[in-house]
Amino acid sequence: MGTPESVDVIVTGGGPAGMMAGLLFARAGVETLVLEKHADFLRDFRGDTVHPSTMEILCELGLLERFLDRPHKRLDRAEISWNGRKLMIGDLSHLKTPAPFIAMMPQWEFLDFLRNEAETYPEFSLALETPAAGIRARDGRYDAVLLEDGSAIEARKLVIMADGRDSLVRRQEILPLEDLGVPIDVFWFRVPKTGEDRAVRGAIHGNHMVVLIDRGDFWQCAFVIGKGKAETIRDRGIEAFRRDIVNAAPDLEGLEDALPNWDPVKLLSVSLDRLTLWHKPGLLAIGDAAHAMSPVGGIGINLAIQDAVAAANILAGPISQLDNGDRFLARVQKRRLYPARVIQRGQQIAHENLLRPVISGRTGEAEPPLLLKLLDRIPLLRRIPGRLIGLGIRREHVRAPSASAR
Numbered sequence: 145m146g147t148p149e150s151v152d153v154i155v156t157g158g159g160p161a162g163m164m165a166g167l168l169f170a171r172a173g174v175e176t177l178v179l180e181k182h183a184d185f186l187r188d189f190r191g192d193t194v195h196p197s198t199m200e201i202l203c204e205l206g207l208l209e210r211f212l213d214r215p216h217k218r219l220d221r222a223e224i225s226w227n228g229r230k231l232m233i234g235d236l237s238h239l240k241t242p243a244p245f246i247a248m249m250p251q252w253e254f255l256d257f258l259r260n261e262a263e264t265y266p267e268f269s270l271a272l273e274t275p276a277a278g279i280r281a282r283d284g285r286y287d288a289v290l291l292e293d294g295s296a297i298e299a300r301k302l303v304i305m306a307d308g309r310d311s312l313v314r315r316q317e318i319l320p321l322e323d324l325g326v327p328i329d330v331f332w333f334r335v336p337k338t339g340e341d342r343a344v345r346g347a348i349h350g351n352h353m354v355v356l357i358d359r360g361d362f363w364q365c366a367f368v369i370g371k372g373k374a375e376t377i378r379d380r381g382i383e384a385f386r387r388d389i390v391n392a393a394p395d396l397e398g399l400e401d402a403l404p405n406w407d408p409v410k411l412l413s414v415s416l417d418r419l420t421l422w423h424k425p426g427l428l429a430i431g432d433a434a435h436a437m438s439p440v441g442g443i444g445i446n447l448a449i450q451d452a453v454a455a456a457n458i459l460a461g462p463i464s465q466l467d468n469g470d471r472f473l474a475r476v477q478k479r480r481l482y483p484a485r486v487i488q489r490g491q492q493i494a495h496e497n498l499l500r501p502v503i504s505g506r507t508g509e510a511e512p513p514l515l516l517k518l519l520d521r522i523p524l525l526r527r528i529p530g531r532l533i534g535l536g537i538r539r540e541h542v543r544a545p546s547a548s549a550r
């Protein structure tokens with residue numbers, strides 16, 4: 145597809161935030177172009193969790209049934225294995241919402257679903273293999289996205305940056321960033337699955353922690369390591385690493401074949417940070433571009449979706465009628481900064497009180513922390529983390545107008 149020379153709204157980045165924003169602005173009758181640098185959505189380094197709050201939004205859009213037709217697994221409890229002892233630490237089954245479970249769906253499937261739905265609106269277009277190289281400002285207002293060949297696509301009303309934690313607004317220092325610090329990185333690899341099992345689980349043993357994500361015929365594994373410790377671990381050799389994995393998750397089989405050397409093991413750098421200002425005239429950052437999330441709790445995708453919904457709720461109406469939505473941009477930050485801040489604070493607490501002691505070996509063969517034991521023992525208490533994970537804080541509902549009948 146050739147890219148247009150100008151549209152009302154350009155969304156840079158076709159991840160969860162960008163695709164949902166594209167869908168909602170187009171649904172409101174705003175001509176919207178999403179630019180995605182990759183040729184498809186088939187990227188491996190993605191989370192797979194679609195939470196009840198996101199499915200509530202899909203339900204409000206009349207899309208839930210079609211979404212649930214796509215291959216997925218359902219999970220309504222969060223479990224952790226602590227030195228071999230299984231603890232139930234979250235329960236979502238009591239949530240009063242259309243889908244009280246986490247749908248484990250590969251993110252490429254979810255993004256492909258959003259693309260299909262968005263493409264039913266004539267105002268939506270998606271340009272794949274189209275990386276944005278810069279954002280143009282004229283007379284103090286951002287009004288175009290620059291491509292690598294030097295050409296510009298004009299955004300008549302707004303540029304939304306949903307290009308993740310390496311966003312242009314960060315790299316080009318367009319918007320100010322506050323780093324919150326994070327003590328972990330992650331080794332990311334696959335191990336074939338030998339039997340039917342429950343979807344996601346964390347396993348901690350001694351000073352090792354691995355999270356297993358069920359992707360059908362294989363486990364996507366995230367092995368948590370100390371920040372900057374990858375080389376030290378690699379220097380001990382792949383066999384020692386395989387032993388660490390088996391220590392944490394003794395059920396995993398076939399590691400020799402899956403990890404014969406370090407090639408299949410990718411290092412993912414974890415960040416926790418946020419912009420202190422999310423907007424300038426003509427420009428708004430949402431999702432990880434505005435607040436990079438740690439994988440703890442698996443909530444980054446849903447927060448990104450909620451940002452997109454809030455942005456459309458606040459801006460799509462004015463943008464479809466006025467010259468631009470500049471005077472409403474601060475409202476989006478005001479609405480979404482609070483949940484981002486609270487969730488990031490929760491992730492910091494988990495980093496310091498759970499992950500740092502584990503990876504630094506301070507827990508050893510110790511008993512699980514009291515809080516985890518209480519959650520396991522008291523079913524009513526488990527509903528609290530279930531609610532926080534499932535529905536989040538200040539959840540959004542679709543209020544943006546729908547212009548086109550399908």
Ligand SMILES: Cc1cc2nc3c(=O)[nH]c(=O)nc-3n(C[C@H](O)[C@H](O)[C@H](O)COP(=O)(O)OP(=O)(O)OC[C@H]3O[C@@H](n4cnc5c(N)ncnc54)[C@H](O)[C@@H]3O)c2cc1C
Nearest residue numbers: 157159160161181191275276307308431432442443444445
């Ligand atoms: C190891 C790891 C595991 C995680 N697991 C989970 C999980 O299980 N559940 C969960 O909810 N969250 C998880 N997260 C967090 C989650 O992945 C993010 O919070 C979420 O993807 C943010 O969505 P987004 O749309 O804002 O950004 P992204 O998902 O990062 O999407 C940004 C998009 O922009 C595109 N892009 C980037 N630059 C450009 C450019 N210049 N031009 C055009 N396109 C561009 C990218 O290709 C990408 O498609 C995890 C994070 C990490 C690091």
